[in-house]
Amino acid sequence: MLELQNLITQAGAFRLEPVSLNVEEQSCHVILGPTGSGKTVLLETILGLRKVGSGHISLAGEDITAVPVEKRSIGYVPQDLALFPHLDVLENIRYGNRVRRDVNHVHDGLIDELTSAVQIENLLHRLPENLSGGERQRVALVRAIASGCKVLLLDEPFSSVNESLRKDLWLMMKQLQARFGLTLLMITHDLEEAFFLGDRLSVLINGRMHQSSNKRSVYHQPASLEVAQFFGIKNLFEGTLNRNTDGGVTIKASTLQYDLEVDFDKTSTDAFDNKEVITGIRANEVMILREDADPSRWENTMTGHVHAILDKGASYTVLFSPDHVADVNIEVELNSHAYRRLRLNEGKKISISLKKENLFVIQKA
Amino acid sequence: MSFKHFSIGTALFILLLYGGLITSLLYYLDPAQFLAAITSQRALAAISLSLAAASIATVLAVLIAIPAAYALSRYSFRGKEIVDTLLELPIIVSPAALGAMLLIFFTNPLGNWLQTHTVQFVFAFAGVVLAQFITTVGIATRFIKTAIDDVPGRYESVGRTLGATPWQAFITLTVPLARKGIIAATVLTWAKAMGEFGATITLAGTMAMRTETLPVAIYMHLASADIEGTVVLIFVMLSIGLGTLYGVRKLGRRGRRA
Numbered sequence: 001m002l003e004l005q006n007l008i009t010q011a012g013a014f015r016l017e018p019v020s021l022n023v024e025e026q027s028c029h030v031i032l033g034p035t036g037s038g039k040t041v042l043l044e045t046i047l048g049l050r051k052v053g054s055g056h057i058s059l060a061g062e063d064i065t066a067v068p069v070e071k072r073s074i075g076y077v078p079q080d081l082a083l084f085p086h087l088d089v090l091e092n093i094r095y096g097n098r099v100r101r102d103v104n105h106v107h108d109g110l111i112d113e114l115t116s117a118v119q120i121e122n123l124l125h126r127l128p129e130n131l132s133g134g135e136r137q138r139v140a141l142v143r144a145i146a147s148g149c150k151v152l153l154l155d156e157p158f159s160s161v162n163e164s165l166r167k168d169l170w171l172m173m174k175q176l177q178a179r180f181g182l183t184l185l186m187i188t189h190d191l192e193e194a195f196f197l198g199d200r201l202s203v204l205i206n207g208r209m210h211q212s213s214n215k216r217s218v219y220h221q222p223a224s225l226e227v228a229q230f231f232g233i234k235n236l237f238e239g240t241l242n243r244n245t246d247g248g249v250t251i252k253a254s255t256l257q258y259d260l261e262v263d264f265d266k267t268s269t270d271a272f273d274n275k276e277v278i279t280g281i282r283a284n285e286v287m288i289l290r291e292d293a294d295p296s297r298w299e300n301t302m303t304g305h306v307h308a309i310l311d312k313g314a315s316y317t318v319l320f321s322p323d324h325v326a327d328v329n330i331e332v333e334l335n336s337h338a339y340r341r342l343r344l345n346e347g348k349k350i351s352i353s354l355k356k357e358n359l360f361v362i363q364k365a
Numbered sequence: 366m367s368f369k370h371f372s373i374g375t376a377l378f379i380l381l382l383y384g385g386l387i388t389s390l391l392y393y394l395d396p397a398q399f400l401a402a403i404t405s406q407r408a409l410a411a412i413s414l415s416l417a418a419a420s421i422a423t424v425l426a427v428l429i430a431i432p433a434a435y436a437l438s439r440y441s442f443r444g445k446e447i448v449d450t451l452l453e454l455p456i457i458v459s460p461a462a463l464g465a466m467l468l469i470f471f472t473n474p475l476g477n478w479l480q481t482h483t484v485q486f487v488f489a490f491a492g493v494v495l496a497q498f499i500t501t502v503g504i505a506t507r508f509i510k511t512a513i514d515d516v517p518g519r520y521e522s523v524g525r526t527l528g529a530t531p532w533q534a535f536i537t538l539t540v541p542l543a544r545k546g547i548i549a550a551t552v553l554t555w556a557k558a559m560g561e562f563g564a565t566i567t568l569a570g571t572m573a574m575r576t577e578t579l580p581v582a583i584y585m586h587l588a589s590a591d592i593e594g595t596v597v598l599i600f601v602m603l604s605i606g607l608g609t610l611y612g613v614r615k616l617g618r619r620g621r622r623a
Binding site: 044047049068069070072074075076078080082084085086095096097098099100143144147 | 517519520522523524525526527528529530533537538541542
């Protein structure tokens with residue numbers, strides 16, 4: 001539906017390196033990235049608000065790279081929502097039809113349907129300054145959809161509302177997408193939001209697209225050290241990848257002083273064979289073995305002690321220090337229930353297992 | 366003395382200064398003479414000429430200033446810095462010097478050609494309008510630019526994604542959102558045009574009934590030692606100026622309530 005081919009753009013000293021991606025019809029593609037990574041610059045370029053350095057933008061098979069903003073038919077909800085303060089809610093919603101001079105019964109019907117779907121029918125004659133944060137978000141979404149666009153670009157639209165309201169808005173967004181057949185390209189730095197709303201994810205860091213694939217793949221196999229670090233993964237270990245005679249793959253993790261067995265796609269090991277790599281595991285995928293468990297029956301087991309426990313309310317982060325190596329901590333994320341069952345305390349002797357299937361491998365730059 | 370008392374004291378000092386000056390005029394105000402002086406043909410001509418010239422000059426200045434201010438606020442272009450600096454020319458150069466510059470321009474071949482083929486400016490009503498326009502257009506642009514600067518460009522961007530052309534976004538979003546600033550700039554431009562003296566007298570002269578504006582008439586009455594006549598004309602100027610400002614404030618308040 002929306003396709004970018006080697007899109008390059010410049011914003012002052014900032015340069016967006018070639019970006020290629022394809023947003024499929026009626027899907028939600030989320031671009032993740034830290035603040036200042038170029039996410040908004042990319043959206044503004046797609047909208048036509050910034051000049052394209054080189055590359056192409058296509059919408060439904062038509063090249064729109066040189067088409068003026070107002071003729072692209074791409075809806076936009078910016079981070080600050082930009083509701084027009086001098087117009088009431090209904091005038092804001094009807095703005096697109098008014099400037100296109102196509103106010104008619106069909107649009108009135110669509111507006112009625114939209115306002116009812118997001119429950120803002122009783123707010124139509126209020127000015128934006130008299131709306132709550134959640135109401136403003138809903139009006140901005142309705143305004144973009146009511147202009148007749150089937151493709152919406154959303155720039156962190158839910159960042160300014162509290163967490164419980166944000167989750168309600170995610171659900172509402174999913175319902176609107178399904179009901180009105182919308183194709184969404186959304187940017188966010190909120191991982192939870194990205195995984196909830198996105199069908200596919202891309203990760204943009206410092207103007208470079210590091211990864212673009214389905215969300216499970218992005219979650220389980222970060223494509224670069226930068227992506228892993230952006231996801232907050234702390235358990236990253238340098239080593240050398242070796243192919244065993246039995247076909248298995250082992251990483252001699254130098255920082256961990258441990259030979260980690262990994263479940264790695266054999267067809268792609270050639271490129272990594274005997275190369276310096278980084279292997280890692282998410283904190284919530286590290287397993288703490290029960291006291292009566294037999295470590296020999298588990299993969300990549302280590303014994304050590306609890307170095308520290310961080311209470312985060314809904315979950316706990318346990319820092320595990322292996323006995324065989326000094327100054328290395330492995331983060332373990334536990335929900336409250338698991339934490340209580342394990343009865344952990346600082347200094348307690350425990351064993352952990354890093355399951356092969358949960359270890360990912362990144363080629364060292 | 367607290368800062369609050371100090372600052373209020375300075376505000377009251379301004380009131381004392383201007384109020385005192387206005388009150389002191391009453392010493393020479395003869396009620397019997399007032400009506401006769403104000404209804405004299407020459408005074409009425411000066412009043413209507415001033416109102417007409419200032420209004421035309423203001424409309425022209427604002428019509429140029431709005432798009433120019435928009436360009437200075439929103440776009441980067443070659444020469445922008447120079448234009449931005451030159452906006453203050455009427456303040457840097459005295460009005461008399463500005464009038465002299467205009468007079469000198471109309472003595473050169475291009476100026477001569479313009480006067481021959483378009484309108485006579487030197488010692489004519491068009492000269493009064495031109496002098497007032499030249500002294501106000503830069504300041505009007507500066508004021509309106511400040512008003513447009515305060516309107517985030519984001520509104521226009523979103524408006525355009527909703528289907529508005531750049532013209533439509535400007536007319537339906539930027540102008541209404543900068544409305545208060547544009548109105549204030551228009552009023553100040555008009556007030557400055559009404560009070561313009563130096564450039565007007567240099568370019569258009571002091572011809573009674575033809576180029577004699579209220580400030581010029583005040584000067585001429587004073588030059589002929591007609592203090593009472595001067596005071597009457599000052600009161601006329603004060604009434605028009607303060608009346609306009611009061612009216613605009615009233616309108617502004619009604620606009621806010623609506």
